[in-house]
Amino acid sequence: MDRPRHQGMAKNTNLRWRLPLVCLLWEVAMIVLFGVFVRFGAEADAHWEEEKREMNLTSDMENDFYFRYPSFQDVHVMIFVGFGFLMTFLKRYGFGAVGFNFLLAAFGIQWALLMQGWFHSFKDGKILIGVENLINADFCVGSVCIAFGAILGKTSPIQLLVMTLFQVTLFSVNEYILLNLLHVKDAGGSMTIHTFGAYFGLTVTRVLYRPNLEQSKDKQGSVYHSDLFAMIGTLYLWMYWPSFNSAISDHGDAQHRSAINTYCSLAACVLTTMAFSSMLQKKGKLDMVHIQNATLAGGVAVGTSAEMMLTPYGSLIVGSISGIVSTVGYVYFTPFLESRLHIQDTCGIHNLHAMPGLIGGIVGAITAAAATEDVYGKEGFIKAFDFTGVYQRRTPSIQGGFQAAGIVVSLLMAFAGGAIVGAILKLPIWGDAAAEKCFEDDIYWEGALPQVPEDEESDVYRMHSPDKPASP
Amino acid sequence: MDRPRHQGMAKNTNLRWRLPLVCLLWEVAMIVLFGVFVRFGAEADAHWEEEKREMNLTSDMENDFYFRYPSFQDVHVMIFVGFGFLMTFLKRYGFGAVGFNFLLAAFGIQWALLMQGWFHSFKDGKILIGVENLINADFCVGSVCIAFGAILGKTSPIQLLVMTLFQVTLFSVNEYILLNLLHVKDAGGSMTIHTFGAYFGLTVTRVLYRPNLEQSKDKQGSVYHSDLFAMIGTLYLWMYWPSFNSAISDHGDAQHRSAINTYCSLAACVLTTMAFSSMLQKKGKLDMVHIQNATLAGGVAVGTSAEMMLTPYGSLIVGSISGIVSTVGYVYFTPFLESRLHIQDTCGIHNLHAMPGLIGGIVGAITAAAATEDVYGKEGFIKAFDFTGVYQRRTPSIQGGFQAAGIVVSLLMAFAGGAIVGAILKLPIWGDAAAEKCFEDDIYWEGALPQVPEDEESDVYRMHSPDKPASP
């Protein structure tokens, strides 16, 4: 049972020189690029006092920091604890889940500050950053964490860093096309983060298809406590999602509205998920996999429309549907994807991010197309969709069309990018493990295998229950 | 030892059709009711720009969202991670603790938005919601999470949903009587949330008394790591309690003061809890049960008075006393309640919420009665107790009397409501488990029993310590 692990180490997974090289090389590159390009934005610069006068701001409270920092911290928790722990459900891959997510996200946010900065905060040869840039960097990395979910346990940290480099780049390009060229609204990232991230990851895992993966089948499950660790990730994602969808919305009513819509959608999603999780199982028992994942689909599905006048009941409807779709996905689609399409999706991101992401894009398009000055108010209407300047003439229906176009663009970028990046990751130089060694921390982590201590404990058990019969 | 689990399944715990039916039925009801009644409040509505002018607000910062959202998120964490993980101390009921808490809270907040909305935010046939409604919904559900603590491990998810439906309803009625009819102050909910929630739950568990519960005695304890999971819940409740008690206080000094008083009370509570936990144990060892629960009594006990001029040292006194009362409760009252009064209180909510809740109500009444214009300042005095309109003539001593009345009303509502709901839950149709199957996730959760994986691990142990002698 345990043997294979120590035999047939066909592949070399010793990263002693490769991993440090990649990490240090990229950190040096970050330092140089930050040195050349990145500076503090006006609201974080010591010249703020002068700035305030110029902007006629009466109070420090008007500094964007106070509008967005609390949401930023919530988003930050979602990226590192949320995604990190959500993936600790595997019984033997907890270190890899939290640790590699930590590594790729830490690198990703630096590269994202640059990429997104060049597209959106570039002034006189400098990228001027503030709290909103930090949030956007976390968002961008979120899409990488999503893709990581598809290849969890099957890739080396180097592969993850390489994927991060490319995915952050493609994310920024796609985001630029959507937000700037198509003038699409997507504050919660249903399209830019979830649809793009998920289909990108699914394409990558398709290219990296491992025919013999069942050799590590025994490690693909969870144990009692690993499922509880995963619930920490689930709950933080669920609780802070209202902050995620409202973090970069306009000040005032938009942020307020986004939070309410997301709160409602997520609440509804939990009930339909529980309902279908029980219904689709012969004994009517609930499945932790569904509770850990499908309950979050409601946040993904209102990512685009949360800041619009979706209304609370609209949110309940969207949340309910996404919970059902996601749970059904885990029961029927995931096995299908693996057996038929050879898409091995470790965390089932197709159910949690891909499908709900598409729903989110579509709901956003419809909500935008249905917008009226009556519902938004004359000013609110223009403000909500930035129908100013060259977009003055854009009507809701046209906006809806562009929103829909945004979905298509995101999908194309994801498939094309995923295919290319997947091909690159297929090169035999990145130190990934053999099929029978997948989902096993022991490959890349010191002391990941239970040592003397636990063994000793199992003795302790014996010692303290002399009353119990020796179980033969 | 392991056998009984698979035998004597007298009761039918297969919820395959019942649970989905209830969940979907209620979600549909929520959607319809939200569709008819719930809309965005002015500060979350796209008409905010016009609104701002009417209210002469100079900045988006004046939107209530920025006054309350950070506190809301802390409260949100307390309800889902705080209560959820606090109850994971049971060795075999971690999924049920976190999962069912998740389910009932997600349903409860939707129903609470409606119930509380009809009482407090109803305008021209619509319920207009904003961030404060979200906080109040979480508060309302908090009282259900408290009651859940008393019946933890002994009820089916359907029973929990039924209880949630009724308890949220009764909570809202009781809250209306206290806040609107008696004009009582209770920002932190010592009376409305803790006293009501705890005695409601205790009454329910009394009605559902299980004479043969010792059959599952072996599962009523904790294991090393389940106690650590519970500490996650404890600490988040403890750390965020200042946000809980200040979340809906008036802007400015009241919120500021509530946070400080709660912070002080909780700090003192930890010391007296540790002191008595050690003192009441022959070997002077500390008991995790006390640390996990009694340390929180300080937050409950200042729930009513935190926003008043309780003063930091007043808070230390209240916190110290509540820690002692709560710890003593765990050592002496809980066993008494079970043996004499047949009240089986799984989490000991009588010690953590009931008694401290009563202390909180009394302290609130005294603090209110002792209020003077000198201490609060002329304006502060009126603002703190809303002595405006019809209440202009109310004096502190009269207010104190009404505060005391609030405790009594909450108790009566709890006993009456708990008795009725308990009777309903006693019906044999809800799929609860037999006594010997209580406190066991395996009944309602897939793969909750240790499977091959852990088994395999125990092999691994052996394998990797050839040096160790086969444990004799």
Add this chain to the structure above:
Amino acid sequence: MDRPRHQGMAKNTNLRWRLPLVCLLWEVAMIVLFGVFVRFGAEADAHWEEEKREMNLTSDMENDFYFRYPSFQDVHVMIFVGFGFLMTFLKRYGFGAVGFNFLLAAFGIQWALLMQGWFHSFKDGKILIGVENLINADFCVGSVCIAFGAILGKTSPIQLLVMTLFQVTLFSVNEYILLNLLHVKDAGGSMTIHTFGAYFGLTVTRVLYRPNLEQSKDKQGSVYHSDLFAMIGTLYLWMYWPSFNSAISDHGDAQHRSAINTYCSLAACVLTTMAFSSMLQKKGKLDMVHIQNATLAGGVAVGTSAEMMLTPYGSLIVGSISGIVSTVGYVYFTPFLESRLHIQDTCGIHNLHAMPGLIGGIVGAITAAAATEDVYGKEGFIKAFDFTGVYQRRTPSIQGGFQAAGIVVSLLMAFAGGAIVGAILKLPIWGDAAAEKCFEDDIYWEGALPQVPEDEESDVYRMHSPDKPASP
């Protein structure tokens, strides 16, 4: 193997009367002192309405509560969950790590409110507190949590309370000398919190040197799940560190800038830590100890300079270096300190806090010395360094000198204080355990040893592996 634990209990570790006595005595003292000295500051007092007029504040938003409360809550989480869980990595000391950290921090914040209050918030015989005092109290206690890391598992809770009493006192004196007498800037506490706390703790553990500690070597390691619990602490410290370093900075740009610099430094730190963790291990595997600790060095190292114009790339450089220094420290210095200098540093605070703290102090001195009116702007320059009143004539270079002096003073205070406190803790009256009983929760905690439940599980293991020899 297991025997020694139950034999040779030379020392009396029964704290039944001693611990309660100390706890209650000190809580009573706190109540008395708070009663005499502590009152609400203007912004938390019910007279706020009048206050607002006097200060010409147009909005409640101007209340410091809204500028600092979100950061306060993040800091609060770092102290209780961050430090608490970071230390749960020991396989048999999770209760002590979280529980004792909880106890000493809860006592420490009360004493810190008084000590720091007398030095900084004393007016007309009263200490007037607000949210900033709460943050500073948490900061002060942070230095105690750091010192706790060095003696983790080797001391009794009473020793920890005694140490807390003295360390908080010394911290406040040192802080007063630095901030008020030397007029040094240290918002994130590289010197006052980390350098002082770490060297204080290292000196204490040196004085308490245990020659026979290898007797409990088997318990000094971690197990799979204890490492995951520790990652919860790591991530919360890492994610919220931007709040830590910006919590008490000036309103506006300073808080904004501190958060950005810390965010960048920490991100860079993760990459260099991973690089060296892999590089310094023969098989190139990552070591959880490094990931759990060294990744945080970046936050420590910008503690002083984060609110200055360090710039993002400057932060990346500092973060990268500190990650390398810290990781190298774990691999080479820690063993050296123990074998040669007899400094037994359980958590390796020398690598996580001491060295990065010194780096932070030095970087702060350099950054301050390099400050120019051109970079900060005329007003920003004066505001950033408080070059007002008697300090009007102070130049950046002189400020840099004083900053450097601050490091020296902190070191001297730490060594002297640590030596004295260590001597006091050496007294045989505090109930610490014998060497072979160290790192074992069973001494001070009820039911910390695996009982029947897990035993039963271990049967389950057996049940599912008929192939295994029966362990009689």
